[in-house]
Amino acid sequence: MPTQTVDEVRNAAPRRQPYTLYAAKGRVYARNAAGPVIDLGSLTRDGTAWRYELDGNHLSGESLFTEEEALRDIARRLHFLWLDGQFTALPDVRQSAGVDFESAAKLEIELDELGPNERVEDARV
Numbered sequence: 692m693p694t695q696t697v698d699e700v701r702n703a704a705p706r707r708q709p710y711t712l713y714a715a716k717g718r719v720y721a722r723n724a725a726g727p728v729i730d731l732g733s734l735t736r737d738g739t740a741w742r743y744e745l746d747g748n749h750l751s752g753e754s755l756f757t758e759e760e761a762l763r764d765i766a767r768r769l770h771f772l773w774l775d776g777q778f779t780a781l782p783d784v785r786q787s788a789g790v791d792f793e794s795a796a797k798l799e800i801e802l803d804e805l806g807p808n809e810r811v812e813d814a815r816v
Contacts, residue, residue, distance in 0.1 A: 706803070706804045706805075707801040707802065707803055707804070708723070708724065708771060708775070708801065708802055708804060709723075709724050709799065709800070709801050710722065710723055710724075710774065710799075710800050710801070710802065711797055711798070711799050711800070712762045712765060712766060712797065712798045712800060713728070713762075713790070713792055713795045713796065713797045714734050714758035714759070714761060714762055714795060714796040714797075715788075715790040715791075715792070715795035715796070716788070716789070716790055717733060717734055717735055718730055718731075718732070718733060718734060718788070718790075719731045719732050719733070719734050719743055719745065719761075719762070719765060720784070720788065720790070720792070720795075721774060721777070721778075722792070723775075723778050725778075726785075727778060727783035727785065728783060728784055728785045728788070728792065729777055729778055729781040729782070729783065729784060730746075730781065730784050730788065731745045731746065731747070731765075731777065732744050732745035732746040732747070732750075733746075734758065734761055737753070739756075740753065740754045740755060740756065741753075741755040741756070741757065741758060741760070741761045742754070742755065742761075743755075743761050743764075743765060745765070747773070747777055747780070747781075748773060750765070750768055750769075752764045752765070752768075757796075758796040759796055759798065762796065762797070762798040763798060766798055766800045769800075769802060770802070771802040771803060771804050771805075774802065
């Protein structure tokens, strides 16, 4: 079975994982490729602007004009390792959230498994 050297792995294009972010019923949700949906935090309207705060890391944003703009702001600031960990830590809320995810505001995104300047480590012993 062929194996890659550390240099080949370092120089390879980063793997990207698909996610869908949703805004519905005052909450931000995420779905991964396996299908589960998790609740990431609040999305509220203050007068004419939207604001959000994610529960797991307290990432927040405000003065956003639409739910879709809030989702784009969240997507721009998410890191793969954090979001992937949330799928391990949080329950699947597809049934319990009472949300029609097909009609909710949504944004399809892809996150690099390794962020900028993250090193690839050779895990061989």
